Amino acid sequence: MPEIILSINAGSSSVKISVYKAPSAGTNHDPTQLAEAVISGLTAPPASLKYTRGDEKVDDKSLDGIKSQEEAFRYILDFLVKDKGLPEMGKIEDIHFTSHRVVHGGGYERSQVIDKETYDRIEELSDLAPLHNAPALTIVKAVSSLLPHATNIAYFDSSFHSTIPAHIHAYPIDPVVAKKNKLRKYGFHGISYAFITHAVSKYLQKPASELNIIALHLGSGASACCIKNGHSFDTSMGLTPLAGLPGATRSGSIDPSLMFHFTHSAGKPSRSSSEHMHITQAEEILNKNSGWKALTGTTDFGVISNKAGTDEDKDGTYSLAFDLFVDRILNYVGPYFVKLDGKVDALVFAGGIGEKGVKLRAMVVEGVRCLGFEVDEGRNEKLGGDVVVDISKEGARFKTLVCRTDEQLEMARGVVEERGRFERK
Numbered sequence: 001m002p003e004i005i006l007s008i009n010a011g012s013s014s015v016k017i018s019v020y021k022a023p024s025a026g027t028n029h030d031p032t033q034l035a036e037a038v039i040s041g042l043t044a045p046p047a048s049l050k051y052t053r054g055d056e057k058v059d060d061k062s063l064d065g066i067k068s069q070e071e072a073f074r075y076i077l078d079f080l081v082k083d084k085g086l087p088e089m090g091k092i093e094d095i096h097f098t099s100h101r102v103v104h105g106g107g108y109e110r111s112q113v114i115d116k117e118t119y120d121r122i123e124e125l126s127d128l129a130p131l132h133n134a135p136a137l138t139i140v141k142a143v144s145s146l147l148p149h150a151t152n153i154a155y156f157d158s159s160f161h162s163t164i165p166a167h168i169h170a171y172p173i174d175p176v177v178a179k180k181n182k183l184r185k186y187g188f189h190g191i192s193y194a195f196i197t198h199a200v201s202k203y204l205q206k207p208a209s210e211l212n213i214i215a216l217h218l219g220s221g222a223s224a225c226c227i228k229n230g231h232s233f234d235t236s237m238g239l240t241p242l243a244g245l246p247g248a249t250r251s252g253s254i255d256p257s258l259m260f261h262f263t264h265s266a267g268k269p270s271r272s273s274s275e276h277m278h279i280t281q282a283e284e285i286l287n288k289n290s291g292w293k294a295l296t297g298t299t300d301f302g303v304i305s306n307k308a309g310t311d312e313d314k315d316g317t318y319s320l321a322f323d324l325f326v327d328r329i330l331n332y333v334g335p336y337f338v339k340l341d342g343k344v345d346a347l348v349f350a351g352g353i354g355e356k357g358v359k360l361r362a363m364v365v366e367g368v369r370c371l372g373f374e375v376d377e378g379r380n381e382k383l384g385g386d387v388v389v390d391i392s393k394e395g396a397r398f399k400t401l402v403c404r405t406d407e408q409l410e411m412a413r414g415v416v417e418e419r420g421r422f423e424r425k
Contacts (some may be wrong), residue, residue: 114154
């Protein structure tokens with residue numbers, strides 16, 4: 001039987017699991033995806049299931065009683081084992097590896113097998129990413145209990161950025177306090193940026209070690225990354241994912257003093273705080289009640305993009321949110337172009353908004369036209385189904401690309417590439 005890899009991505013209100021078959025040892029093939037299951041709406045019951053296996057689809061099946069990440073994982077695991085169309089995973093013992101997306105890895109520069117020491121260190125980092133690490137740890141605990149034979153591996157969103165130089169990742173604060181409390185720029189979306197680097201390198205037929213790109217992972221969480229010679233040189237997110245670009249519910253970078261004028265209770269624990277998750281009111285407001293949600297009342301950027309500048313935008317609310325996002329993105333593209341000394345292979349759009357945002361891509365590229373980027377209107381509107389698509393205008397000095405990023409595949413690929421490091425002795 002083939003080795004089965006589960007790629008697991010646990011969010012605050014969802015659990016996504018992709019099932020992969022590992023290629024035969026000694027081959028250079030990527031893992032083959034067999035199925036994918038997503039349970040969403042954990043914080044707004046009833047939860048719902050989406051499932052895809054080849055042409056088989058389950059859309060928005062309502063699930064009563066599923067309210068936690070662990071319950072969602074147990075349901076999906078049982079669903080997969082009982083699926084007669086998935087004979088490669090007829091029993092849970094067929095699962096050899098589970099890869100977990102963990103947002104904050106602190107000083108970890110690469111993926112790690114999750115043992116007690118690793119688990120404890122990730123738990124310690126939960127104070128730096130209270131809204132992100134806790135869901136992943138819930139799933140890790142469940143997997144350890146339900147799949148004791150499988151090897152659990154943590155893939156950290158911050159690891160890709162471990163190459164950022166000290167003068168860029170350091171904050172101008174007391175270095176003794178900074179070192180003691182591990183206060184520095186870490187950066188996130190690293191699993192996505194690793195995939196983008198690999199995909200664009202292959203597309204341009206240029207070694208990753210020579211690749212210079214400005215990558216934009218734009219979704220409900222959004223960030224920018226300056227990738228120099230295939231490595232992260234700078235990125236917009238910082239100590240936590242809150243810094244940098246605004247998103248669906250995040251403010252992005254603001255004046256640090258703003259929060260204390262917004263509410264004098266900024267430093268007090270929020271109602272969401274618990275024994276395992278310590279969140280101040282400021283963190284909750286800036287992470288969960290800002291961004292598009294605060295400006296427009298919707299977290300759907302597609303709605304914002306469609307309504308901006310139309311008759312439905314009577315008070316200019318949607319235009320403000322759209323223009324603000326374009327402006328904040330431009331705040332990173334220009335400086336990263338300079339940091340790459342103008343030697344740029346491509347500006348790359350990725351993530352849900354990056355892949356679907358026809359109007360946003362056009363406006364961002366128009367904003368950096370002076371640097372030599374131009375978009376072909378027809379190519380921009382009809383991407384096709386390739387992983388990487390060139391939407392550059394004929395004769396543009398620099399390329400503009402769209403990349404369908406795939407964090408689940410990137411983790412599974414990592415398992416295969418470093419199988420020897422992970423296999424139990």
